[in-house]
Amino acid sequence: MILIQLTGLSGSGKTTIANNVRDELVSLGYKVEVIDGDEYRKALCKDLGFSREDRLENIRRLGFVGQTLAKNGVIVILAAINPYEAARQAIKETSSIVRTVWIDCDLETLIARDVKGLYKRALLPKSDPDRLPNLTGVNDPYDVPENADLVIKTNEESVEESSERLLNFVLANIQIEKSEPVRRAMFVGRWQPFHNGHQWLIAQKLDKGVPVLIAVRDVVPDERNPLTTRQTVAILKNAYEGKDVEIIVIPDIESVNFGRDVGYEINEFVPPDDIKTISATEIRESINSGSDDWKGKIDERNQHLIAKYLGS
Numbered sequence: 022m023i024l025i026q027l028t029g030l031s032g033s034g035k036t037t038i039a040n041n042v043r044d045e046l047v048s049l050g051y052k053v054e055v056i057d058g059d060e061y062r063k064a065l066c067k068d069l070g071f072s073r074e075d076r077l078e079n080i081r082r083l084g085f086v087g088q089t090l091a092k093n094g095v096i097v098i099l100a101a102i103n104p105y106e107a108a109r110q111a112i113k114e115t116s117s118i119v120r121t122v123w124i125d126c127d128l129e130t131l132i133a134r135d136v137k138g139l140y141k142r143a144l145l146p147k148s149d150p151d152r153l154p155n156l157t158g159v160n161d162p163y164d165v166p167e168n169a170d171l172v173i174k175t176n177e178e179s180v181e182e183s184s185e186r187l188l189n190f191v192l193a194n195i196q197i198e199k200s201e202p203v204r205r206a207m208f209v210g211r212w213q214p215f216h217n218g219h220q221w222l223i224a225q226k227l228d229k230g231v232p233v234l235i236a237v238r239d240v241v242p243d244e245r246n247p248l249t250t251r252q253t254v255a256i257l258k259n260a261y262e263g264k265d266v267e268i269i270v271i272p273d274i275e276s277v278n279f280g281r282d283v284g285y286e287i288n289e290f291v292p293p294d295d296i297k298t299i300s301a302t303e304i305r306e307s308i309n310s311g312s313d314d315w316k317g318k319i320d321e322r323n324q325h326l327i328a329k330y331l332g333s
Contacts, residue, residue, distance in 0.1 A: 025122055041188075065086070066082055091118050092116075106164040121168070142156075207233075207234045214305070214323075234269065254268055308327070
């Protein structure tokens with residue numbers, strides 16, 4: 022999906038904005054994960070300190086987790102100070118799904134806010150034992166982002182306005198990343214087992230260059246449905262390897278229903294005589310009896326799987 026790496030000084034509003042945007046995206050049906058730098062410091066990165074090397078390693082780890090999630094369809098918002106331009110660029114250069122957003126806020130405002138009391142401690146005299154020696158932007162470096170994809174100035178706008186800007190940015194970039202949606206011809210069945218009759222049916226669309234979606238009903242195995250869902254999916258994937266076919270699993274349905282003008286083409290294909298007489302029940306009975314008659318009704322590519330799953 023996409024990885025948004027936020028960068029900004031402590032107290033600039035990264036976590037608050039990230040959580041607000043996450044909630045909005047979840048309400049729209051998206052999968053979202055906020056990688057909070059403070060929280061990950063307690064777990065994945067608890068072995069790291071605050072030296073330059075450790076800060077770089079911290080962001081490298083967070084970036085790896087974020088990209089892994091993003092590649093699996095999750096919108097990821099990495100909310101960390103992320104102080105070094107080298108680290109930001111390293112994450113961005115590894116993938117086209119990464120965007121950098123600078124949550125900018127002037128130091129005067131941050132000191133006035135001082136939500137965590139960090140700035141007060143960082144500004145204490147060096148001799149004070151409570152002094153914080155490594156606060157980014159005060160007594161530790163912060164590289165101003167050179168080419169941020171979006172800059173949000175939280176000292177000039179409300180939290181709501183900042184959150185709305187990030188939300189719109191995420192949604193806009195998701196649309197950019199999406200390719201033209203593929204419309205597929207859908208075939209729903211139990212496929213117990215998948216045979217030449219089924220294959221003929223699907224070919225009515227596939228042979229015309231229409232992408233196909235095969236939906237496998239997730240039925241409980243019994244005498245009529247001896248194959249598990251996993252086995253059925255394996256057979257279908259083997260049959261259509263390299264073809265423009267997507268295979269999904271759906272709950273066992275009670276019926277297929279539609280209203281008027283739903284925009285779908287509803288087709289009934291009448292197979293030739295030698296195809297329409299093929300029976301999955303007879304195939305299962307043939308296998309159970311030890312006969313080889315069933316082999317003429319199953320694609321050669323799948324015969325070994327059918328025999329493996331249904332053979333005695």
